[in-house]
Amino acid sequence: MIDVNELRDPIIAMYRLPGIDEVFTFYYDETNNVRKLHLTAGGMNIRRPDCFVLGGIVHAGAPRAINLGSLRAALRFQPNVKEIKLRLLGNGDLLELLDSAKVECFLRWLSDEGFLVHYQVTDLLYWSIVDIVDAILSEADAPQLVAVHMMLKDSLYTLLRDDVDGTAELLGRYSYPDVGHERRGAFVAELLDLLDYRENMLPHFQFYMLKGLLQIARGLPSLPYLEDESPNILIDGFGTFFLNRLCLFKNASHILDDEQQIETYLRSIELTDDGAALEHFRFADSKSEQGIQLSDPIAGLLGKLFTYLNQTTADEIADDLARMGDRQRSSLALLARLLDRSTDVCPAFAQYVISDEDRRRASFMLESEILAG
Incomplete structure (x- = not known):
């Protein structure tokens, strides 16, 4: 049994987070979940793990119907395309994805519809x-x-x-x-x-x-x-990352993508709020949960972003920014403004377990695009 207040109160006291008690609805997906990271005779079981991101979309209030009809039409998806996935919007690394017309369309639609973004990013080597x-x-x-x-x-x-x-x-x-x-x-x-x-x-x-x-x-x-x-x-599982979000946003509804290992972990824990049972999360199939479908491209794109920042020096980032085409700049600006608007509502929508250097790189890249816009 875990009282969520024992985990969240010290965090709130330390960072004085506004908006943490508001009613929100979070939808989740994840990317770069290696399940376990351990040392082997040849190094690590994952030679250079990418940044793990748990994130997706969030909106104010209780869960509500989300209509993806206009987005599917804008993306020109055929009826036989059952889900919106990042791989259907573009392929490759961050810079290649930013050059995709469908990625730009997706980010613009999210912004126009007023959705916000939440994420927790972890550099697995740093954390280790x-x-x-x-x-x-x-x-x-x-x-x-x-x-x-x-x-x-x-x-x-x-x-x-x-x-x-x-x-x-x-x-x-x-x-x-x-x-x-x-x-x-x-x-x-x-x-x-x-x-x-x-x-x-x-x-x-x-x-x-x-x-x-x-x-x-x-x-x-x-x-x-x-x-x-x-x-x-080095890392025995990612359940604690999910638990962190559930405890921090105790008044929110949390809708998570089906993940048996995580569901088993969370179901084994009895969450309480000052002694009362707390049942504010559920798992759902992404095919029938539109909010999770929107979260797949967001989590995947942020995973690409922070892995790029982790593996690219500040000078190289500056060079890449200087060489960007119009669509890449437009997509990056849309993403930067979306992230900025989200943390304006609640700074805790973004959580980082990465080095200060990588946070500086992120600020340099994203703030450059906000200012340029």
């Missing part, structure tokens, strides 16, 4: 390794480092992100996250050696702060999150 920083800070008496914990996570991720194979090999040698007490010193020593070797990847201040953190780790009696854990298991 930031426990190193949290483990040290939880034991160290270093309030000056706690104050810059996000910068420290960003710095560690910068150190490890570009050589995914090398990072997986390093973590695998220590059965991460089950590094254990005996191997902890050697693990931290390797991170320090790697930091010195790649010093030029970080600004001086970030380099010395991360070095200080790792040096502190050498003298700590224990490192929680890195001991007595399941060896080689």
Whole structure:
């Protein structure tokens, strides 16, 4: 049994989120759900996992009928096309999708109809390794480092992100996250050696702060999150991401795409709201649930966006923006304004488990298009 307020109240207190108690209807789909991420003899079971996105459309009020007739007509879908899917709107990477007339049409229709967008994006590698920083800070008496914990996570991720194979090999040698007490010193020593070797990847201040953190780790009696854990298991499932949304928006209705693993997980948990049973979500077949159909392209497009941002430097993004054609610019501007309008209604519609650097890249790309429009 879980009281949703025990999970949501600390988040609301920390971020002072407006609109969190309003009545909304959320529709969900997901993309890049690898089910599990673990270390293998050859690295990771997914060599370089793309960003996981749980998201879709949202509208104010209780569930209501959604008519897709005008959208299907605008997309020129034949009657035998049963569902709206991203793959029917376009193919390829982000830049190729932005050049699709159907993607542009879809985004324009969503905006004209007044729908909003919600999403939770997670960089799976980032999420897997930031426990190193949290483990040290939880034991160290270093309030000056706690104050810059996000910068420290960003710095560690910068150190490890570009050589995914090398990072997986390093973590695998220590059965991460089950590094254990005996191997902890050697693990931290390797991170320090790697930091010195790649010093030029970080600004001086970030380099010395991360070095200080790792040096502190050498003298700590224990490192929680890195001991007595399941060896080689980086991510054991995505149910907690769904649970987060259900708890955060307790007054909303949540309509989720059929996913047996997630349904089994959520059905095993009895959610309550101050002692009263809370039954505010259901699973549905996308063929009969138009809101889920609209969520498939949104989740897929955002997955492409954040994977692109994760794997593309700021300079390369600037070059790509300069080379964009009219349709690409139009589609990106439509997406940027849709995301901006959504978070104006409720900032918690967007949640991120990604590095600060990738958030800066996202701001640069999306804000450039809003300003240009």
